[in-house]
Amino acid sequence: MKRVLGIVLAFMMVFAFTSCKGKEKKAGTSGDAKEVSVLGDVNGDGVFTVAYIAVTTTLAPYPIDILNQFQAYADKHEWELEVYDGNGDVNTQTEQVASVISDDIVDLVVLFPVDSAAAVTYVKDFSEAGIDVITITSDVKAEGQSMVYCYVGPDQKNGLVGPGANYILEHFKAGSNYVILSGWEAQYDYIVREASVNEFFTDAGYNQLAVKYCGASRDTAYEEMSALLVANKDIDFVFALSDEFALGGVQAIKEAGYKPGDITVVSLEAFIDSMEQVKDGWIQLTVTQTGTDLMTKLAEVIYSWMAKDSIDYVQLSTGTTITADNAAEWETKLPY
Amino acid sequence: MIAKLDKFKSTPVVRFFRENNSIYILILVIIAACISASPKFTRPANIINLTQSIGTYGILAIGLTFIFLVGGIDLSLAYQVALDGTLFVLMCNSIGFFPALLITLVLGCCIGYMNGTIVTRLKIPSLIGTLAVMTSLKGLVLILNNDSSGRAVEATLFGERLSHFYNIKLFGFLTPSHIICIIFLVALGMFLKYKRDGINMYVVGGNPEAGLFSGINNDRLTRMAFTIGGFCASFCSILVVMRMNTSTYNMGDNLDIIAICSVVVGGVKMQGGKGNMAMCIMGVATIQIINNVMTKLGMRTAMQALITGIVVILVLILDKITSNIKANNA
Incomplete structure (x- = not known):
């Protein structure tokens, strides 16, 4: 009985996973001139893909607002946004970083690290994989900052x-x-x-x-x-x-x-x-x-990155008393 | 109803599944589903990452399997990992790698032995005893991760050699976490199968009264199981530290849940007396594969947790149904 129900469960999972298949971006379909000309498309798959690896997207209002603003901006500008929610867990974020690197479809990573020390290893791994990183709100420790394009966050x-x-x-x-x-x-x-x-x-x-x-x-x-x-x-x-x-x-x-x-x-x-x-x-x-303050600055920075401009490491978003x-x-x- | 079930169980297809452990079939079906759902799943880099995770978390689950076998549970494993990892990093920075490694492993054994002693000598249920130990370890980890003024310790990074070691690949795919996990599986698997203490652990968990009448020292074997659990936790912590090249106060978060879910899904009985290394590692593989493919599919962490929880609950329901059927048959 257990085994039969186990198989039923497994087939339910097949169904669930294959149902999600349609959401996945097809990598490596580049080739025509129009796709290659997409701004920020480093790996030439015809889409500008940003991975947003966040400490959380659900546990506090500010990160939720950042995600909402980021998603809205990505939708408006036809960027592919891959969101990874670390849920405040350093092990989960470590797994997600490894996953992004092995997928090899991301052009740019925006990292909101769970832990600043562990993030040094992340940016080093991204650097070795040839993927540029922008940190937001929480920066990596000083040892890793030379491998980051810039830090965007409030002063x-x-x-x-x-x-x-x-x-x-x-x-x-x-x-x-x-x-x-x-x-x-x-x-x-x-x-x-x-x-x-x-x-x-x-x-x-x-x-x-x-x-x-x-x-x-x-x-x-x-x-x-x-x-x-x-x-x-x-x-x-x-x-x-x-x-x-x-x-x-x-x-x-x-x-x-x-x-x-x-x-x-x-x-x-x-x-x-x-x-x-x-x-x-x-x-x-x-x-x-607010997420809007941060996203305004982040968008500026991403366009500077696309243009291969050299900018100051610290990019500050604004606030009001x-x-x-x-x-x-x-x-x-x-x-x- | 039972007669119908018996008839159903005797059909060739069901007999085939009965004769082969269902977890192996389950995992094959899940892998097929993963390949179908996400082409990214089969990339060599992903397979290596995935199996590294299985190796790293598998070691923790192996330790927990021993504790389950004697009918116990250890809720302090996550903070054992955090404490061992933090001390390992601090000692690596001061006295060097090998002394730090040795002391960390001894510490892991000591914490495990202490847990076993709390359960056997003080006769405190392992659920409660290890919960109290977990709380204390959590406090200790936070103290160690702060300086005297209460601020987070600044640099815990101790060079890049260890993370390089974690990612060394023999024959292009075999990493240290694979090798260590395989060694643990084989050595502890043989211990359970061929050594008297290992075999007796099944009796301690399955039928402790019978063990007592047979002259088995239940308490000694329970302490041994908890000690092995602590030893495995310390090894897991070292691998986690090597992976991140640092320790953090929350590096053990969720690892206990992962280990418990994995071992349960693998078919190891929480009540004790049933389980082996193959079940344990297959459970870990199942949970890790499911998590990996959910990440690949872009599922949010909340949804991943929900699905993982549902899988574990379904497996427990299946387990309960099987137990009831067996009880009725008996």
Whole structure:
């Protein structure tokens, strides 16, 4: 019985797999002059194919927005976009990189790495396979940057962290206590953001009580902040490295009985959900970071790559500071 | 109903499948489906990548097979891999490759032995005991991956020799992960088949009371199984590190799920007493082939996880049906 049902299962899988066959791009069908002239078509298969290898495309609003913008742009410009979702798992991303290299149909890779150190091996493998790489949002570690065409992302230090850090420096004296709510511990952008906060506050004389890593989870931020509020009664401000964590933190602050402004919260990656909190004074400041901003810059960079132009390694996308003054205006503009 | 089933089972086609392990046929059909679905599947580079993954994760699954055989489970395997990998990298950077390798393997055995001791001496169910160990190991891994101020350790890269070693190809296709996995399969397969302790492990998992009455030291063999599991986890961690040329705090994530799913799909009984190396590696191959072709077809990770989960559930349902039929027949 088991064996018969096993065979039925296997044939169901044959059916499922072969049903997906139609979606696959036919490689190596180039030949006529029109196809060869496709801009960016390095391997001559008549299509410009980009592999987007992402840390995630589902776990957080910003990566979701990046994918949506990327897909829309690819559809508009008739690029073939192959999406690989690492789901925050370094082993999965390693498998995907190997898969992209063995497929040998990709002209360009856009990499949003799960882990900056492991990504050094990825870009080295791509380099050996003759495939160019652009990193976005999270860069590879310094050892791998010479093998990357360029890095596209927000100006983590001055553009994203800077407004919040300057706000804090203006409003708090030495001896103030603060906590940082961060994301994934080993991910480049969170490492840079945390380092930037520390750099801004080097001479400020503030006491850093804790750094808590919340993955991509508002709930984890809520739990971490609740525990911090129990353990420390004298937190002056919270520096959240994403609104995802700011919102979890604010929820904990509210439930602990504080009033708006009792504990200052500054953040970045403005969410629609946060605008109400900004208007009500629970979050003092946040900074926009949208997929549209990133895609605008990424498209510019891809066209520079197609034209074989030499450009600066760091290509920064833009952002805007949101406070109670302009939160209502931005509430309708933000994508998530 | 049972009479009809018996008649059906005696037909030539079903008899053929009964006489040949269904997993072999299943895997052949899946491979045929993969070739049909994606021409990219059969590219030599992909086959090498795929079999490297089977070799790397297979070693972890081999260790888990031993634990399953004695009726246990080890939920700490993922973080054993992460801890062993992190320590291996840190030690490689300080004391060199061979001492680091040796210490990592010994550490793997020690963690496995500790798990076995928790289960046998403290009489804590392996599910709970190893869950607690997993939590502790997770904390330890995070501590090791941070410097004193709580920031992520900067450079864990220790040169390129190890990743080159991982990708060395003998005869154009045979890589170290293939060779190591084959050695593990043959050596531990022979242990299970020909050595008294290996044979007795089936008794420990299948009928522990009978084992006790036969003078088998169930606890010793359980500890041995967990130790082998820890040893295999440490070897797997070294291969994962070699592949990425670095260690990360989350390098073990999902590896335990992959190993458990693979071993279950291969037909190794979680309740203990049934399984062998062939079943284990065929299960790993099945899961890896399915994952590989889903990646080739551009399926999102969420969909891949869903399908892999469904496959495992279906296999478990089939297993349950078979057990019920056997019980009814008896």
